[in-house]
Amino acid sequence: MIPITDLLGQYNEIKDEIARAVDKVLREGKYILGPEVVELEERIASSCAARYGVGVASGTDALVLSVVAAGIGEGDEVITTPFTFIATIEAVIRAGAKPVFADIDPKTYNMDPASIESKITSRTKALMPVHLYGLPCDMPAIMGIAKKHDLKVIEDCAQSFGAAIDGKVTGSFGDFGCFSFFPAKNLGCYGDGGMIVTNDGGYAEKIKLLRMHGFSADYDYRLHGFNSRLDTLQAAIVNVKMNHIDEWIEKRIQNAAGYAEGLKEVKEVEVPFIPDGYRHSMNYYALRIFPGRETRDGLKKYLTEKGVGNNIYYPLSLHLQPICADMGYKKGDYPVSEKTQDEIISLPMYPELEAEKIEFICGEIKKYFGV
Ligand SMILES: Cc1ncc(COP(=O)(O)O)c(C=O)c1O
Structure with missing residues (x-):
């Protein structure tokens, strides 16, 4: 069995470093907002060329706290993609605002700048691009629209640590990188x-208050807040991983090149498209399968039988989810997203994935298509 992701191989590689880092936190006893949190905040901010980093309890909370810090709430709208994980819109809804969808680009699977402007109303306060699978959205175009309409930009970087456009990393374009x-x-x-990066000192201060019940010191409550701090133990673990992350992302990129080479003769398969100058950080490796759903589902079944881990990120666009029924969308509203959900499938992807396994997986895909 080749899993879709394998965290154990990586753990074995860094076990001693992790043990030392965890032991230090346990011995020093600063379990809440200890020095490791501050260290990680500085390292992540610096890797994004941002002034501030604020550690929070999850990627979802990073989005929620950003929306709240931007002053977005009841009656406001945030434009995002229907082809993402539920947490993206959950964050907008939790903050009391309404998510509004713009369709995706058929090649990148990211929110298509061309479909954003028609969704802007007097209630629109922000754009929330999601760098899906690790491919940056077209941020120059998105920032241009935001500027023209005076909108905030909250980047959902949950899947895109290390992704970049011409060397500028995701999270460093908008007002908030989550x-x-x-x-x-x-x-x-x-x-x-999770972590938020921003260049705005006011926002950073506000998020620091929000993550800790709205108070700074001595029970001086300034805002209605949350309990959403990044644990010191988790920060210590991520600090260890920061020492290796560039090398790991490079390995992912090499693995993606291995897949692309191994699958180049299969005309029913489209490998990830990477625009010139873009660095895809390959959090997920998603193929598009032609001519459509039946073939994709058949390949999924075949790969599962052969012991090749796979998954569909995401099988149903958010506007069609029963839980979103009250938003008033219907089938056909976002045709590109709906077509993509039926054609996409993700294969195993992690830095430690060996070349022989990639060869085996490509070989099985070729067999399925009779190549
Ligand atoms: C696109 C996207 N946004 C937000 C999140 C939420 O992150 P977390 O699970 O850390 O809350 C995730 C992942 O789970 C995600 O994939």
Whole structure:
């Protein structure tokens, strides 16, 4: 069995470093907002060329706290993609605002800048691009629209740590960059965790208040807040991983090149499209399968039988989810997203994935298509 992701191989590689880092936290006893949290905040901010980093309890909370810090709530709208994980819109809803969808680009699977402007109303307060699978959205175009309409930009970087456009990393374009340290992410911890980066000192201060019940010191409550701190233990673990992350992302990129080479003769398969100058951080490796759903589902069944881990991120666009029925959308509203959900499938992807396994997986896909 080749799993879709394998966290154990990586753990074995860094076991001693992790043990030392965890032991230090346990011995020093600063379990809440200890020095490791501050260290990680500085390291992540610096890797994003941002002034501030604020550790929070999860990637979802990073989005919620950003929306709240931006002053967005009841009656406001945030434009995002229907082709993402539920947490993206959950954050907008939790903050009391309404998510509004813009369709995706058929090649990148990311929110299509061309479909954003028609969704802007007097209630729109922000754009929330999601760098899906690790491919940056077209941020120059998105920032241009935001500027023209005076909108905030909250980047959902949960899947895109280390992704960049011409060397400028995701999270550094908008007003807020929101990262997740969920274990399966490129930079995952051993539990839940997240981080917001921003260049705005006012926002950073507000998020620091929000993550700790709205008070700074001595029970001086300034805001109605949350309990959403990044654990010191998780920060210590991510600090260890930061020492290796560049090398791990490079390995993911090499693995993606291995897949692309191995699958180049299969005309029913489209490998990830990477625009010139873009660095895809390959959190997930998603193929598009032609001519459509039946073939994709058949391949999924075949790969599962052959012991090749796979998954569909995401099988149903958010506007069609029963839980979103009250938003008033219907089938056909976002045709590109709906077509993509039927054609996409993700294959095993992690830095330690051996070349022979990639060869085996490509060989099985070729057999399925009779190549
Ligand atoms: C696109 C996207 N946004 C937000 C999140 C939420 O992150 P977390 O699980 O850390 O809350 C995730 C991942 O889980 C995600 O994939």
